[in-house]
Amino acid sequence: MAASRTIVVAGAGIGGLTTSLVLARQGFRVIVLEKAERLEEAGAGLQLSPNASRVLIDLGLRPRLSRAVTPDAICLMSARDGVEIARLPLDGAAAGADAPYWVIHRAELQAALRDEVGTCSNIELRLGCQFEDVSPHAKGLSVVQRSGSARQEELAVALIGADGIWSTVREHLVPDLQPRFSGLIAWRGTLDTTQLPREYTSRRVQLWMGPHAHLVAYPISGARQINVVAVVPGQWNRPGWSEPGDGNEIKTAFVNARWHAIPRMLVGAVDGWRKWALFTVPGGGSSWSEGSVALLGDAAHAMLPFAAQGAAMAIEDAAVLGKCVAECQNESPAAFAAALQRYARLRRPRVVRVQRSARQAGRIYHLAGPFALARDLVIKAMGPKRMLSRQDWIYGWRP
16 A cells, blocks of 8 residues: 555554544554553443444444443432432433443453454554654655664654553644643442442442542443442542552542442452542643644543543544545645644534533532532432433534
8 A cells, every 4th residue: 555545543542543443444554553562451441422332333343342331321329328319221212222322341442443453454553662753744744653772764644643641742743731630539440240239230330429529330341340430639640540559548538538338338349449640631722733643532632531431532533533534635745734624623622512521520529518419409300311411412423
């Protein structure tokens, strides 16, 4: 395939692998650079609402995602007294008849994407190979990559930075734009469903809302495990996704806050905790693209996880970017620059709105005292149907 049809994608996470599949469908040769020597788990569970699962299904991934769990409902729970405030059903009508609401282990989704990539002759996944530099070329871009001490240049028509919140591509594009620490820390762990009484292992997403903290629990890995994520305030803010955490620290936080016995039981059942500081990258600036270089996913707009849309937004980005590139009238650098600008222009308003929604959700989850009581009363008054309809603008999105 001609060099003029080559696009380099930096990063083999969910956004990068999805992007490579979308671009390969458009007939491009795709080179995916991943600095890790092998793809390993970087996180535990994630939620894929219909706006994301719809894209994955269109890419033919449904058979590879057989271990994804389709929950029956999202249950809003009170950490104060342990009662269910509202149950939002996730049946076909609510979630979108053409696409399910999935919860899945992140490693299983990444493995499914990697396996699908392996079937595409026009995608080359280079592990242990890091993006280093990019410069304009008469025919597009010269992308420099490094593997160990060896450096290599690749001629490409575009470079897509899908290399996460600490993006090296973004550092080249907009060095002054740095991730911002939110003052919150997420703790994650998993436990086997056999460790809990049956009534606590149903196929549902539980969102426990408490003073200045919240807890999410849902089944993954074919409903054989429960993924638990606890979000609490803190000052620890080291970069990374998988720092070992002291289980006694997170257990004590929930005991001291006088949470109900059920969420404390969930926290206590997790043997091994990992934690990561929650950083964000503002998505509303003009820094998504420059020439034939563009950012995607967390590299462009890392957000708080409280709308469960971080992975979904990267998947949506990939779908829109693919459409914009496919509409190029020719393969000149100017044409690709225009296509990437259009991608950024189309995506920015929606992403900013989702980021804002996530921030607002976090504030609502963490209300305390009379404000928490008022929140619970409002949720009950609205009812499940109206509560779920507030997500239509997210779940109903189509590429």
